Amino acid sequence: MTTPQTLALTVTAEPRARFRDLIGAEWIKLWSLRSTYWVLGIGALVVIGINVNSAQSNAVRLAHLPPPPDGLDAHMRFDPLHTAFVDPAWQIFMVIAGSVGAIAVFGEYTSGLARTTFAAVPDRRAVVLAKVAVVTAVMLALGMVVSGVSFGTTQALLREYGGLSLDDPGALRAVAAGALLAPLCALVGMAAGALVRHATGTVVATLVTLLLLPALFQGETRRWVKEIGNAMPLSAWQKLVMNPSIPFPEDKYPVSVTEAWIVFAVWPLVALAVTVVTVRRRDL
Numbered sequence: 001m002t003t004p005q006t007l008a009l010t011v012t013a014e015p016r017a018r019f020r021d022l023i024g025a026e027w028i029k030l031w032s033l034r035s036t037y038w039v040l041g042i043g044a045l046v047v048i049g050i051n052v053n054s055a056q057s058n059a060v061r062l063a064h065l066p067p068p069p070d071g072l073d074a075h076m077r078f079d080p081l082h083t084a085f086v087d088p089a090w091q092i093f094m095v096i097a098g099s100v101g102a103i104a105v106f107g108e109y110t111s112g113l114a115r116t117t118f119a120a121v122p123d124r125r126a127v128v129l130a131k132v133a134v135v136t137a138v139m140l141a142l143g144m145v146v147s148g149v150s151f152g153t154t155q156a157l158l159r160e161y162g163g164l165s166l167d168d169p170g171a172l173r174a175v176a177a178g179a180l181l182a183p184l185c186a187l188v189g190m191a192a193g194a195l196v197r198h199a200t201g202t203v204v205a206t207l208v209t210l211l212l213l214p215a216l217f218q219g220e221t222r223r224w225v226k227e228i229g230n231a232m233p234l235s236a237w238q239k240l241v242m243n244p245s246i247p248f249p250e251d252k253y254p255v256s257v258t259e260a261w262i263v264f265a266v267w268p269l270v271a272l273a274v275t276v277v278t279v280r281r282r283d284l
Helices: 019-031 034-063 080-084 087-111 113-120 124-157 171-196 199-216 223-230 233-240 257-281
Strands: none
Touching: 019 034, 019 124, 034 080, 034 087, 034 124, 080 124, 080 171, 087 113, 087 124, 087 171, 087 199, 087 233, 113 124, 124 171, 124 257, 171 199, 171 233, 171 257, 199 223, 199 233, 223 233, 233 257
């Protein structure tokens, strides 16, 4: 008599995606769009061009001015550091960086790619962290190039009129702040993309957060209003790129350099947490 035997079916489980594989996938996603090259390339040239134009214009103006009296530092009548960090240029850069970060997130939802991605890799947190790593690395590299080239070119144009080097007070700090501004804004854009998940709404939310809110929370009437404004990335960046050798009118409620660096550290962490938690808990 033959006893039936129970056949065990062996199911081969798919190996978990390695984090470096997720990094590679997100890298391909980012650079597979031609718009990435155009936005980052043209954006960098625009920012550098505005700063260089500012330096060139000031060089021409200073060439027609009489030399400063003996004993008067040239920096007392002109701030060469400001030409490398002109507000309109870097506000454009903030918009570009924030938009790239936002597109990296909401683009997956609007195109339906998010369903395919999370079906292949159910670990949403790993996917988001890989996306954050790629976007942060790319934007940090772009920020370093734009900040370094802007500083080097503008100061070379102004070398006869008090141009600075990285050894001068505040110069290295300003270049570092310019480089770090790009990934900070990109992470804010990613958080907005995770929350809104709509192209127009995400871009508007990013612009409001990065540019409009700092303008609203200004003034010296109420301290709490000014303190909120000081906690914004734009206000912190403006403090970090100020020339410490130039006496500026002091605000009633100023932000210190240490507080500005804290703002630069807290905003990316909060944006990262918002992005990860939102993507993990919200349905597609």
